[in-house]
Amino acid sequence: MVKLLGLKMLRDMGRSKAVYIICALVVTIGFSGYSLMSIAYERLMDTRDAFFSATDFSTAFADVEQAPLAVAGRLAAVPGVSVAEGRLTDTARVQALRWHEQSGGKREELLAGEAELLLISTRPEGMNRPYLNAGSLPRAGRLETVLGAGFAAAHGLRPGDAVSLIIGGQATELEVCGIGVSPENIYLVKDLADMLPDLSSYDGAFLHYDTLAALLGREGAANSFAFTLWPGAGIDDVKAAVEDILRPYVCYRVYDRADHVSTAMLQAELDQLQSMAGVIPVLFLLVAAVILYITLFRLVEQQRVQIGALLSLGFSHRAISLHFACFGAATGLLGGVAGGASGILCAVPIWEYYLTFYSMPALGAGFGAAYPYLFYSALAGALFCGAIGWLAARGVARLQPAEALQPAAPPAGKLTPLERLPWTRELLTIPGLVGLRGVFRNGRRSLFSLVGIACAYMMIASLVSMNSMVDIFIYDELTEVEQQDFTVYFNAPVAWADARAAVSHPEVRRAELVLDVGVTCKSPVASLEGTLKGLEVGGELLRLADAAGRPLALAEGGAIITAHMAAALELGPGDWLEVESPGPAGQTMRLPVAGVTGQYMNSTVYVPLRLAAEFQRTNGACNSLLVAGTEQARRDVADRLADAARFTLAEGRLAKIDKMNAAMGSMLFILYYMAFAGVAIGFAVIFTGSLVCFEEMKREMATMITLGLNSRDCLEVISSGQWLLTFGGVILGLPLTWAATEAMVRTMSGDMYTIPNYLSGEALVRATVLTLVAVVLSNAVIHRRLRRITPVDIMRERN
Amino acid sequence: MSEALLTAENLSRQYTGGGVPVHALRAASFTIAPAECIIVLGPSGSGKSTLLNIIGGMDTPTTGRLCYGGRDVSAFSARELTEYRRDAVGFIFQFFNLIPSLTALENVALAAAITAGAMSPPEALALVGLAERGAHFPSQLSGGEQQRVSIARAIVKNPALFLCDEPTGALDTQNSATVVRLLLQMRDRLGCPVVIITHNTEIARAGDRIFHMKDGLLEKISINSAPVPVEDLQW
Ligand SMILES: Nc1ncnc2c1ncn2[C@@H]1O[C@H](COP(=O)(O)OP(=O)(O)O)[C@@H](O)[C@H]1O
Numbered sequence A: 001m002v003k004l005l006g007l008k009m010l011r012d013m014g015r016s017k018a019v020y021i022i023c024a025l026v027v028t029i030g031f032s033g034y035s036l037m038s039i040a041y042e043r044l045m046d047t048r049d050a051f052f053s054a055t056d057f058s059t060a061f062a063d064v065e066q067a068p069l070a071v072a073g074r075l076a077a078v079p080g081v082s083v084a085e086g087r088l089t090d091t092a093r094v095q096a097l098r099w100h101e102q103s104g105g106k107r108e109e110l111l112a113g114e115a116e117l118l119l120i121s122t123r124p125e126g127m128n129r130p131y132l133n134a135g136s137l138p139r140a141g142r143l144e145t146v147l148g149a150g151f152a153a154a155h156g157l158r159p160g161d162a163v164s165l166i167i168g169g170q171a172t173e174l175e176v177c178g179i180g181v182s183p184e185n186i187y188l189v190k191d192l193a194d195m196l197p198d199l200s201s202y203d204g205a206f207l208h209y210d211t212l213a214a215l216l217g218r219e220g221a222a223n224s225f226a227f228t229l230w231p232g233a234g235i236d237d238v239k240a241a242v243e244d245i246l247r248p249y250v251c252y253r254v255y256d257r258a259d260h261v262s263t264a265m266l267q268a269e270l271d272q273l274q275s276m277a278g279v280i281p282v283l284f285l286l287v288a289a290v291i292l293y294i295t296l297f298r299l300v301e302q303q304r305v306q307i308g309a310l311l312s313l314g315f316s317h318r319a320i321s322l323h324f325a326c327f328g329a330a331t332g333l334l335g336g337v338a339g340g341a342s343g344i345l346c347a348v349p350i351w352e353y354y355l356t357f358y359s360m361p362a363l364g365a366g367f368g369a370a371y372p373y374l375f376y377s378a379l380a381g382a383l384f385c386g387a388i389g390w391l392a393a394r395g396v397a398r399l400q401p402a403e404a405l406q407p408a409a410p411p412a413g414k415l416t417p418l419e420r421l422p423w424t425r426e427l428l429t430i431p432g433l434v435g436l437r438g439v440f441r442n443g444r445r446s447l448f449s450l451v452g453i454a455c456a457y458m459m460i461a462s463l464v465s466m467n468s469m470v471d472i473f474i475y476d477e478l479t480e481v482e483q484q485d486f487t488v489y490f491n492a493p494v495a496w497a498d499a500r501a502a503v504s505h506p507e508v509r510r511a512e513l514v515l516d517v518g519v520t521c522k523s524p525v526a527s528l529e530g531t532l533k534g535l536e537v538g539g540e541l542l543r544l545a546d547a548a549g550r551p552l553a554l555a556e557g558g559a560i561i562t563a564h565m566a567a568a569l570e571l572g573p574g575d576w577l578e579v580e581s582p583g584p585a586g587q588t589m590r591l592p593v594a595g596v597t598g599q600y601m602n603s604t605v606y607v608p609l610r611l612a613a614e615f616q617r618t619n620g621a622c623n624s625l626l627v628a629g630t631e632q633a634r635r636d637v638a639d640r641l642a643d644a645a646r647f648t649l650a651e652g653r654l655a656k657i658d659k660m661n662a663a664m665g666s667m668l669f670i671l672y673y674m675a676f677a678g679v680a681i682g683f684a685v686i687f688t689g690s691l692v693c694f695e696e697m698k699r700e701m702a703t704m705i706t707l708g709l710n711s712r713d714c715l716e717v718i719s720s721g722q723w724l725l726t727f728g729g730v731i732l733g734l735p736l737t738w739a740a741t742e743a744m745v746r747t748m749s750g751d752m753y754t755i756p757n758y759l760s761g762e763a764l765v766r767a768t769v770l771t772l773v774a775v776v777l778s779n780a781v782i783h784r785r786l787r788r789i790t791p792v793d794i795m796r797e798r799n
Numbered sequence B: 001m002s003e004a005l006l007t008a009e010n011l012s013r014q015y016t017g018g019g020v021p022v023h024a025l026r027a028a029s030f031t032i033a034p035a036e037c038i039i040v041l042g043p044s045g046s047g048k049s050t051l052l053n054i055i056g057g058m059d060t061p062t063t064g065r066l067c068y069g070g071r072d073v074s075a076f077s078a079r080e081l082t083e084y085r086r087d088a089v090g091f092i093f094q095f096f097n098l099i100p101s102l103t104a105l106e107n108v109a110l111a112a113a114i115t116a117g118a119m120s121p122p123e124a125l126a127l128v129g130l131a132e133r134g135a136h137f138p139s140q141l142s143g144g145e146q147q148r149v150s151i152a153r154a155i156v157k158n159p160a161l162f163l164c165d166e167p168t169g170a171l172d173t174q175n176s177a178t179v180v181r182l183l184l185q186m187r188d189r190l191g192c193p194v195v196i197i198t199h200n201t202e203i204a205r206a207g208d209r210i211f212h213m214k215d216g217l218l219e220k221i222s223i224n225s226a227p228v229p230v231e232d233l234q235w
């Protein structure tokens, strides 16, 4: 019996395979997203954990001005701390690269000041060692370094080559003894506002402690402590004791490794993956549910007499409902298996993409652990779609056997609400009227179609608007806010006059002074690490504007904050913001918020330059310059400053945009792919609706053809209903879209940035156009089928 | 007449759907004995199908009792009704009602699969003379052939009751004759009673008893003392 009913099911499904294939595809997309992201998440977690333990990554850090190394012993004695180690870190400008004669590969020369390395001291037996891709760890007393893998790759450097750095004010040539990464340089940004790391200009370099200490003239000293906590202990358990010990040495910050910028970004990514893995399949399963329900509901109606025959044979209502549930389960199983399998296949390249992005080594368990996802997806797909089938077949349970054998009573003909409007009757042709009445006659199915179209519209619109979100999110910063051609940074505050003199050049159009101060920003409800940015009043190279694009002008005594900060601190114009500088001086300042910019990626407080300088007590100083000028000017300035110890970097904005484009390339590809998936799904829903409607009205249309109407007129029967449903679906889709983008934005926003719900009118219009295109396409397919109708066959066919 | 297989007392069926109540069947009382052939005659809408559906466990009477083998069918739960249909009844319909996506043999096998003590499906098909057509789908068979498949589907279950609702209604005379002959042959072979609804008074001559229905009333039961053999019916 099971076998025969299974056979019946397969053949029935084969008759309208288009619908089941479409539905299985939607399920496939959902589950491939689910398994892909879940596997990538787990695999990445594994890799991260393996990487952390392979490098003995410490669980906490403390930054100080300078302390004796021996203080580590006192830190280790704090209850909750198991091991502590002192180390030195500093930044150094790269002056030149020197390649070994034999080494081939590309050789990318650097302009003076274009690249900088974060020096981190290390010991072979200590914590936070680099994980070596090649070569060996640096030895004591040798001028050797392990270069960050990203920097080495960008410039074609290998063990045996050399880099010349300005360390402690002096040019020093270090031999590259190895290439590697540590958790501290997997996501290295010099300035949080840079957002994406650029390893070719900023990466880590690991030197033996003895070497670095000698080069910096800080033997026996440390400016950073790494320590490991007892299992179960948290940073808050030891923070106070550690701060007490380090206070005499000017303690800047004691933090958990979760707050280490390099790993925080990875954590944010992991959190996002995890929450998206939960959201994506739900959206797609919802759409699949709509398609399946419409299809199976119709199938059950259509097979009413067959159901009667099965009942008369002695099949129970349960067995028959189960039979229809199997239609759903089979579709879901197919989609789940395909989704799980494709997810497993695609997880490998995605994982590799993440490894490249975060420069992590391929560590951790293999993909064997991924296979259960095939099973989960298959099971969840079958159960979910089976349940939808069961719901759609609920009508069976209510059918009395004798009743089932009679064809359903013809629906009562009545005027639709629309026809009561005065002008509709004149506007509509008879086929159009038939179509309209069809929509209202089959209330439940029409409702489902409506919801399906609304869901499809929501998916298209929210995916399309994701693209504009990314535009706002990342590119606006570079194209709308920043107007300079390049930026010159100084390691330490420089007098205004000296800074201006440094860039005076006939081809420099404009130069504006900037003073950045790292601060903690507080509001009554929260606090946030950020940057106080002093800008020249009336400057033009950093254009501040609010979310609507209206320019914001800096004024004395008021602060302009970014949208991310406004959101995180729950502040708005007119509120008071408290700014506190870290470290011993610990000045605080209260400022009224004068405006909020449309920037979502960074936490910056913009104030007039003079105010920032006063706050930092470095009157008349700045630490970077925004410059508008030619590329020649940039090269000349770099050359001129090549020997200046405190100058570090002059990067072209356009080059930055290029690099951003390259880094975003794959991300944009994913977004376009998703938008495409949205359109395909929209089409699927609309097409299924039309197809089911076509099957249902076949007989009516055969009659019309017999009466002499052509296939175009008949198409109108279906299309008028579809247009009406589409219209309603789009209207219903608008609030749904808003809710979906809002939910998406909430899951993606984190500590590091806020993502605005940027649902633009343009995205809505585009989505509407795409939805209409889907209707037109589906009408075209239906029209082809209509032309193949032979009325005789249909009239003879008895259900 | 021998001991009754089935006894009906005051069977009534009232439909209330759609405002005005319809008395489809009013107080019908009768018995059905093993191996007898009952013909039900009456104009369209007179309650014939309602009666047959109640006998077959496809519908339940509003009032009245129906006893089968000492059990009260009218008091059966949905589950017991399903078992009753499955094990006791073989149904044949005017429009055959085969499953279009199953072949002739598969249609028969489907019925056999859920019934304990069923005949072998190929054997049942052979009995209706369609051994060769087992692999054909209903759409590839003529009306008469489809009806014969549906007879095979009913007899494969070895039913205790054989119920036919206008089995020749959609067939030409040639096929009608074949179908009626088969039905009576099967009655002889299985020893079960057969109830046939028909508009054809000629077929009535082959029955042992004729139920005359009008406006939901079982007006008259006439006894045919000398049933005409099928071969002698005038088509
Ligand atoms: N489900 C139903 N709801 C309402 N009336 C019904 C239903 N089924 C049958 N009837 C009515 O009951 C009467 C008897 O029907 P039926 O037994 O099918 O007649 P017959 O088979 O003799 O043509 C008819 O008037 C019919 O309209």
Ligand SMILES: [Mg+2]
Pocket: B048, B049, B050, B165
């Ligand atoms: Mg009838």
